[in-house]
Amino acid sequence: MKTPRFLLILAIMGVSISSCHSQPAVASSPAKVPTSVMLPTVTETPTIIATEAATPIPVQFPAIVSPKSCATLNGQLPTLSNPETPLSTRPVHRTLGGGVVQSKEFTIEMLLYCDSAFQPNSADYISDIGGLAIYHNWRYDAPHDSGLIYGYFGIEPDILWQWGEGPSTSQGHVSQGQSVGIRFAPNTSPDFSKPKSLTFVYVLQTESGQLSGAVLSFDTQQVSDGLQPSNILVAPCSDTELQSIKSALPTATP
Numbered sequence: 001m002k003t004p005r006f007l008l009i010l011a012i013m014g015v016s017i018s019s020c021h022s023q024p025a026v027a028s029s030p031a032k033v034p035t036s037v038m039l040p041t042v043t044e045t046p047t048i049i050a051t052e053a054a055t056p057i058p059v060q061f062p063a064i065v066s067p068k069s070c071a072t073l074n075g076q077l078p079t080l081s082n083p084e085t086p087l088s089t090r091p092v093h094r095t096l097g098g099g100v101v102q103s104k105e106f107t108i109e110m111l112l113y114c115d116s117a118f119q120p121n122s123a124d125y126i127s128d129i130g131g132l133a134i135y136h137n138w139r140y141d142a143p144h145d146s147g148l149i150y151g152y153f154g155i156e157p158d159i160l161w162q163w164g165e166g167p168s169t170s171q172g173h174v175s176q177g178q179s180v181g182i183r184f185a186p187n188t189s190p191d192f193s194k195p196k197s198l199t200f201v202y203v204l205q206t207e208s209g210q211l212s213g214a215v216l217s218f219d220t221q222q223v224s225d226g227l228q229p230s231n232i233l234v235a236p237c238s239d240t241e242l243q244s245i246k247s248a249l250p251t252a253t254p
Contacts, residue, residue, distance in 0.1 A: 063120070063192060064130035066226035069096070070114035075232070080109045080137040082174040090115050090125070090179045092135050097218075097232035104212035105142040106204050110234050111135045112218055118181040127181025129227060134216060136202055137177035140169045147207025152249055156199040156215075158185035161250050166207070195221050203237070203245055211246055213237035 075095035098111030112134055118127035127133060136153070140146050148166035152159050165175060182198070190196055198220060203213035218232040237245065 063128060063189075064226040065114055065132040066223050066228045067131075068223070068225055069228045070131065073114065075111065075113070078109065078111060078135060078137065078177065080107070080139055080174050080177065082176055090117060090133070092179070095135070096229050098135075098216060099234035101214050101234055101236040102141075103204075103214055103236040104210060105140060105146070105206065106212040107139040107141055108202060108204070108212070108214040108234075108236070109135075109137045110200070110202060110214060110216040112216060112229060112232050115179070118179075122181075125179075125181060126183065128184050129182040129220075132227075132229070133179050133181050134200055135177065135179045137175055138204060139172065139174045141171060143171050145170050146173075149207070150205045152203040152205070153180070153201060155182060155184055156201050157248075158183070159201050159203065159245070159249065168207075192220060192222055192227055195219060201237075201245065203242075203249070205249075211237075211242045213242055213245060 073094035073096055075097035076099065077095065078092055079100060092111065092113055095111045095113040098109070098113075100107060100109045102108075112132070114131055115125070115133045116131050118125045118133045119130045120126065120128055125133070140149070145168045146166070147168050148164055149169060150161065151163045151165070152161050154160050182200075184190065190198075196219070198218055200216040201213065202215070203211060205211050214234060214236050216232070216234050218229045220227045220229055222228075
């Protein structure tokens with residue numbers, strides 16, 4: 001009777017072993033492989049922005065007289081002088097040019113010359129063209145006394161009242177002379193990138209109202225080191241010019 005019990009035990013063990021072998025195995029998770037995504041190729045068309053053609057801006061050169069032009073000067077020196085009055089001018093040793101002319105009751109002298117003291121930012125000697133100045137003087141030639149004499153001058157068209165001398169002068173009287181810079185009208189700046197002509201107008205008026213006058217004209221040409229003056233001329237004003245100037249003169253304010 002022992003054999004059947006042994007067989008029963010073996011049968012039970014066989015079932016257990018079979019049950020163990022039938023359990024599913026737990027598999028380890030495989031490593032994830034990155035997925036490559038192919039994006040569609042996009043061809044971008046460049047954006048073209050239409051622009052207007054740029055307008056060239058004129059080159060503005062410094063308004064200074066050319067040192068080379070001032071290096072060798074052979075213009076005439078002042079001929080009118082009054083030893084009894086002190087000069088209110090810088091010494092004029094050499095000039096670019098100018099001359100003496102007769103206009104009505106006056107002999108008028110004007111000379112263009114170089115003087116480094118005249119500068120746009122100078123306190124005493126102002127010139128809108130650095131290093132350039134004008135010397136002017138006059139002699140009264142009429143046989144009768146003049147009464148008070150008024151002086152007007154400036155770069156055309158900006159002619160201003162400048163001074164009065166008197167109360168009267170007699171024949172042969174010579175003024176003390178004066179040097180002035182080149183002054184343009186306020187808020188104006190000539191374009192010197194191309195040749196330009198300038199005219200300095202000088203007018204004398206006696207107490208009776210008689211006008212005399214002259215003009216000093218010159219051309220300016222831009223060169224490598226500044227402005228080169230040329231064609232310097234002094235001429236008396238015609239009767240027609242004096243009449244036109246008279247109507248435009250400001251009121252004298254002694």
